[in-house]
Amino acid sequence: MQHNSRLAISAIIVSLLILAAGSVRAKPVTLIVGAKAIFLHTAPVVDKDEVYVPLVALKAVGASATEDGDPKNDEQKFKIKPASGDEFSCKARIISGNAMVPIMDIADELGAVTQWNKDRNTLSIRARLDEVSFDGSKLKVKASFPLGCALVQSSWTKTEKKLILDIPGLDIPRLADDKVKNDTNVPIRLGMSADGETGRVVLDLPQTVKTHIDSPARTREIAISVSPSLKDTPKPPENATMPVNTPPPVPAKISKISHRVRNSKAVDVSITADQPVKYKTYMLRNPDQFIVEITNAELDMKPEDVEVKRSIVTRMRISKFNDTTVRAVLDLTRPAAFDIEQGKDGKVNLSLELPRGAGGLLAGKTIVVDAGHGGDATGARGISCLEKDVNLAVAMRVERLLKSAGAIVLMTRKTDVDVPLAERPGFAGRHSAELFVSIHHNAMGKPNTGVSGTETFYHADDSSSRALAQCIQSELIAANGLPDRGVKSDYQMYPGSGFLVLRGSTMPATLVEVAFLDHAGDAACVRDSAFQQKVAEAIVRGIKLYIEGNPLTPPRRPVIKMEEEPGTSSDKTPTTAQKPAVSGSGSLIPKGRVK
């Protein structure tokens, strides 16, 4: 313990003094909230992927805490009241006589974004942009907790007029359409600074304006008035931003595909291009195939069709798909984990391997099933139910089905209790679970304007977790008939941090969002026991598929001579039955790797 200088005072203030937990290793940490370093008399403490801070630090994230019951051992429950939204409960630990709360866990609950820098021993917490609105005379930016001053810049040049609002400590996620309220024809653009610490809102203006910051120095709702009003700005012409006279890009030349069998479970493939390329990847089912589609490219070699011996890839071919696209198709023995990246020279390197925790049989595997939320943490409020209840209903059905298939199933909760977020993956780790599956239901948070469907998340770019998510998502959308919102990295929701339950898992982990509780159609299904059963069966089929592979994939097919005309080979166009489990560069190719 390195922070006991105030121990005597703290002991008086914090009446719930209990002996310090001997297992906690103290380590001074810098806490940065909304781009401002927070100075604390009691230093934060890091323990097992969590940072514990004194209660006073909650003020910085716009929250307050009140004791909730009597302390037990070295723990004390608190009710946390955020700047907006519902109270939730949280377990503090008593460390050196101080009640210390898990700030990353709390930040997650507050919808804030946390980023741990190991080298600098610094935890940075950024507010999330909740809403932007512009009515022509007032620009409002709402954040998930109060932030300090915003920097307004105007840029008036001959060709462009811009109003730039920089907000340090604000994270800008992909906002749902209804969170950007724009009553004008003035385009609003949102982005982050290169260092990822400052959120930026840009208005592309038709004329110069005067601005004034109306909001107080530290606020959740930054308000800027603009005069004269831009309410009646005419619509910019459709192609106003289209550059004129730009020559079309020169197509990349794809000259080689090669592979190396690492072992029976892993194959590396590389595709040589003469310049950096753009590509999309697809993982297909029935039969299992992995497809790399390179756009604005042409084949500078003979189409190739190669048998791969004794590994997870059985066959590999490359051909022209259409006038601007080259396609590589890899036949797989089963769903695989993949990593793909591109070197500066343009070479696309791909590895496909048996995912972690996969292989063998479902029977005998240890699987943690996590019903999201519980107790005071209700999760999303639906039209006709609370998220915590339908999560548990589906989770209990998954438990029964997995058990009857012979798996060892551990539930993070089986009743209506609140289990702290970090405790869920922690529990899975302590029991050496092989897989972690968290069950949730979605909501827009604001009036749902028709958003419906199923999506499944994995952490960061973890390839095994992504394969697990793909297996479950493909079974779910086939079974529940809802729109396929795809398989997504949790970085798409919270760049740099993701979801705590996935981030904290050491085994392949996935979080399923079954349906939207605030969508009338979805909400009508979710409480229906037949629907819940269908969903649970699909999740279990997905888990089985991940572990055991696809029973429908024939072990090996004969090599067929390549068709040179596009569109004649059966594997060239995914049919509806072979709908990509995942598609689009957005969800599969981490930004920054592709130029």
Ligand SMILES: [Zn+2]
């Ligand atoms: Zn949830």
